[in-house]
Amino acid sequence: MVKIDLDHVYKKYDNAKNYSVKDFNLHINPQEFIVFVGPSGCGKSTTLRMIAGLEDITKGTFKIDGKVMNDVAPKNRDIAMVFQNYALYPHMTVYDNMAFGLKLNKVSKSEIDKKIQKASEILGLKEYLKRKPAALSGGQRQRVALGRAIVRDAPIFLMDEPLSNLDAKLRVTMRAEIAKIHQQLKTTTIYVTHDQTEAMTLADRIVVLKDGQIQQVGTPMEVYNKPANVFVAGFIGSPAMNFFNVKLENGLVHDINGDFNIPVPEGKLNILKDKGYDGQELIMGIRPEDVHTEQVFLESFPHNVVESTVVVSELLGSETQLYTNLGGTELVSKVDARDFAKPGAHVKMGFEMNKVHFFDKDSEETLDN
Amino acid sequence: MNRIISRKTFHIVWTTVLITLLALFFLFPLVWMIVSSMKPEQQIYNNISNFKAFLPSANISEWGKAYSSIFHRFNVFRYILNSVFYAVSLTIGSLLVNSLAGYGFAKYKFTGRKLIFGLLIAMLVIPGATLLIQQFQVAKTIGILNTPLAVILPGMSSPFYIYMFRNAFAEIPDSVTEAAELDGASNLRIFWNILLPMTMPTVATVGTLSFIGSWNDYVWPLMVLTNSDQFPLQVAITNINNTQPVYMNQVMSILTISTVPLILVYIFFQKYLVQGMGSAGNGDK
DSSP states (O other): OOOEEEEEEEEOOTTOSSOSEEEEEEEEOTTOEEEEEOSTTSSHHHHHHHHHTSSOOSEEEEEETTEEOTTSOGGGSOEEEEOTTOOOOTTSOHHHHHHHHHHHTTOOHHHHHHHHHHHHHHHTOGGGTTSOGGGSOHHHHHHHHHHHHHHTTOSEEEEESTTTTSOHHHHHHHHHHHHHHHHHHOOEEEEEESOHHHHHHHOSEEEEEETTEEEEEEOHHHHHHSOSBHHHHHHSSSSOOEEEEEEEETTEEEETTSSOEEEOOHHHHHHHHHTTOTTOEEEEEEOGGGEEOOHHHHHHOGGGEEEEEEEEEEEOSSEEEEEEEETTEEEEEEEEGGGOOOTTOEEEEEEOGGGOEEEETTTOBBOOO | OHHHHHHHHHHHHHHHHHHHHHHHHHHHHHHHHHHHTTSOHHHHHHHTTSGGGGSOOSSGGGTTHHHHHHHHHSOHHHHHHHHHHHHHHHHHHHHHHHHHHHHHHHHOOOTTHHHHHHHHHHHTTSOGGGGHHHHHHHHHHTTOTTSHHHHHHHHHOOHHHHHHHHHHHHHSOHHHHHHHHHTTOOHHHIIIIIIHHHTHHHHHHHHHHHHHHHHHOOHHHHHHOOOGGGOOHHHHHHHHHHSSSOOHHHHHHHHHHHHHHHHHHHHHHHHHHHHHHHHTSOTTO
């Protein structure tokens, strides 16, 4: 199990004006499961490909176990990678697909067979070993791709959106399998995805990226509970966090339209005052799950209640998502299924102000701590 | 209901008749050639104006006579061997050279790639005959005239085959190459073990076309070879046709012999030929 260090790594493609990856600093511990998450074009795949050696590093150093690897050829980095489109060899059987890398590394036949039997056991591929990829379903193909990585016994796994070609249901199953495999093998893994659910469920630590820059590195709970800025707050969590442009005056926040006027809890208020935001404009963020419609909550916190009209409502079985308009922006709330309301209905909603996040209006950085 | 069926039947009947007529039209020279090689020369001329022109000699013992005499008079076996040697060498060479060039154009980024490839495509419109003199000069300068190399080397590379291979390789996602790279494969191994097997239809098409092209080539071997022992079959046939006395049935027999390999190749690789030509080498899809 190895340690990976990325120090001030930059990437600029030929003929490109801007850097695709800027000042990327990350230290990955042995056995860690790291997930790079961000929207398309944020540089997450580029970074992964630089680690694999498939792209050159423009500036900065990349080390595996303290050794600089910038100019080491991909095949000498001892890295196994799983691709989004599986990248299987279509003319070879499942067995040969997995054996190819081992044969090249001059592993003995009996050893190869042992490894493949073991990997196919883990992945449930035993009965498909003689088939060619064309005769497999998408999920099975992705399993073969995983198997090809597992048999290598490489100390580092890289996974580039491995589940995005699968249908929703299969994606959930495979996600659990990947988690299980990591628990068994404990291989240092870097996983790229744009799906924040995958990031939350799989990662030991999440790296949120935007425009080639790291926005935040932290455990799933840190990233969820203490987002570093508006982007991270909006990207992690589903449905996304609601944001309001508000002004803080006399211990209350009110929106520009005057739709609400809510007291800020003392702890948060003191922090904001200490930072000199009294009387200033800020961005307030509240997650849909922190907006309540239960009678008990509305009665306990009468000052935190806002009123609005439902525009769209989605009943998801165990819960309901209500889309309303408030303070000139859309407010999404995730409430109990019993509080389902039809479009056009007038609803009262209570903000759980202890869970609200405040951000600077210009820098969009967090003001919570 | 009845009318619909009868219309369908009618359609089948008239298309079958048309196709049969067309097939007969294309087949009759071939049939005439084969049956003419199976009868005495005098009979060919006697039968020429009636349907017997399409029947071999009634006397079965006559069928092989033209063949045995032509083998007796000329060293046909030698010519066949020459042709096979040229065609097989050229086919293997053509597959290697063109696929490697196509691989380079498809998977490597180098300065001037677009320009060189553009020139290559432009060369597709230049008729081969206009290049004969220059090619001859080159062959003469490097001193390979009158050697088998003179027949084989110039035919190996072809812009069209490079273009077909380039397209076939370009269809294969880069991730496959990258996966093999991470598996520890060298560039040449990726080409040989991964990419080339994935373009089998193109390999079969280029191989077949190269073989046929070399087998049928007449002008070029005639230009570069003077020693009749090195002649391929096509050149030898002209020689035989010009060597007095000329027996028509013997000429037909050697022509038949020269056609057999082509027919075999067509039968075995027809699927790939149609596929490959139709898609201009659109990979393995």
